[in-house]
Amino acid sequence: MNSSSKIALVTGATRGIGRETVRQLAEAGVHTLLAGRNREKAVQAALDLQAQGLPVEAITLDVTDPASIAAAASEVEQRHGRLDILVNNAGILVDDPSRQVSEQSLQAWRTTFDTNVFGLIAVTQAFLPLLRKSAAGRIVNVSSALGSVALHSDPSSFIYDFKLPAYNVSKSAVNAWTVQLAYELKDSGIKVNTIHPGYVKTDMNHVEGEQRGELDVPDGARTSVRLALIDNDGPTGGFFYLDQVLPW
Template sequence: MNTVSRIALVTGATRGIGFETVRQLAENGVHTLLAGRNRERAVEAALKLQAQGLPVEAIVLDVTDAASIDAAVADVERRHGRLDILVNNAGIAIDAADKGVSGQSLETWRTTFDTNVFGLIAVTRAFLPLLHKSTAGRIVNVSSALGSVTLHADPSSFIYDFKIPAYNVSKSAVNAWTVQLAYELRDSTIKVNTIHPGYVKTEMNHVDGEQRGELEVPDGARTSVRLALIDDDGPNGGFYYLDEVLPW
């Protein structure tokens, strides 16, 4: 893909994989909007990348707030008139480790789905008109191998014992939404895929004072960036980790 003058937006981008995704897209020449719920944090993060000479802007976007989403869409339309790349990176994991599968509260399920599923869907629906104005729109939904029903049902799978129920099921829903949306967009210039970033050393994987991630953050952003920059002959409706196709 020719990245000259491309406009991208990354949600949940003030730190971790989202921040690194912004960096890597900008290093590829993409004008990237760094989105965060808190204006001060978004501006601070954007300024760090601007200081490195990268084409990055801050934008306020809370994926759980309809008014915030609408304001962000209006802001992008006013500034740029279109959107070429949307990376739905924002997500939370709040399961109680000692509650098991059936013991998680309904509040945990609802809060998790509000961000990881309904927020993602709301943001995507809101930005679709601007993505349709692109000559080659790209949507990347950040999921997880923990959302793979196939792998969870296989006792020999590397994730078989990682039952983080609300988080896992929310990512399964993201995968299912991606397949549905890819079908709708199959005859358009927009491609939508879902990705597994890997087991990354982020705050989400810092548990009880122990860092349980395996990959460095730059590696965790690589799959999102690769799918964001695919050419016209790239995939639509797939689930990827780097070049590997993952099972649903």
Template sequence: MTSSSTIALVTGATRGIGLETVRQLAEAGVHTLLAGRNRDGAVQAALELQSQGLPVEAIQLDVTDTASIQAAAREIEQRHGRLDILVNNAGIIADDPSLPVSAQSLDAWRRTFETNLFGVIGVTQAMLPLLRRSAHGRIVNVSSILGSLALHSDPSSPIYDFKIPAYNVSKSALNAWTVQLAYELKDSTIKVNSIHPGYVKTDMNAGGGEIEIVDGARTSVQLALIEDDGPQGGFFHLGEVLPW
């Protein structure tokens, strides 16, 4: 899974964990498509990595826009004929931290799910025909430990007090999607898993976080490059299995 003929797509990849995921996949020899909502931003980020000798190319893809998703799928088919790795990395937080769970706006819920769940489903549906042409298809859904129902229900867990409702529930739903899709693909050559990147120092955390971006991308890359006997339908962080 590390030859130069391997083709990967990473969504939400113009900065943060997504950009670092592109870098690490490209450093492993994977020809990686760096996707961003804004084409100019994606091109700029791709050019910087290309200047370092890495096999990266830009592609415009807005996960909330069906036409954009379909156009990206057509472009990948025309350029490469297939896709080997899909990393569904794009995600947002729209919750108002000053409001309790019950007072979060319906608009925040809808915007969060549009990107964090429906965007993932839409991109995956569009890319599955291309992934089925791969001998070793891999789908990595970037979730969060904050989507764990088991840990949110346990007063002794480290995330018990981290109630960011729309974001958390969107990641719980993403994990459920992973389980459902893994069942469909269990007899295929495509592996699908969810990952928790860690509490990473990114713009999304407004300067917070405990680990560096380079470490936050590692789990996505690990699951993108698993061998054919690797896991299917699991939830992982740096090799550790997490509870749903």
């Protein structure tokens, strides 16, 4: 299936890495659904990309709202009849960096997991029937190197001192879910991978007025796009940053 005949959906796509992922997929010829929980923002972002001649359309999708997820899946089925690429990009970070690991509030844990884990799983479950109708379905789960238990256990690793427990553990759960789902789908033709976008200059990494990211947003979207467009010989059940395989 060539890129020009593919249908993709990217969650959390009104800004940052999500929006850039939409742009890069659309530039590759993929008809891309820009999903956001705020319809006005999603429509405006889609219109901006359409003005550049890109095949983008807006769709409302709040990953924490079961009714919104169901409505979005129904809308995609009615418009397109299938889905070829799902990029689970939506995510939040609400840990208080001034608190110790054991001091993070239980509410922060619940809020984080509702979006980063349960929302991701719910969206995947809702769109999986449409992905099964694709000749080459692809699921990309946006995780983080901060979800790597191996790297967090290694005092020499670059993330060793980045202990944001609710966020980090939620991404560890995303990684584990990816492995489980890839196993289920291993004979289906649907490939499931998880990615680390890099330490990107986004709002999530803008702390106390300081921009702490290292990569520009276009570079942060590259790994998601690469895994979304892999051919039938590409990997499944892996954890990647660009061409690197990361440790779980």
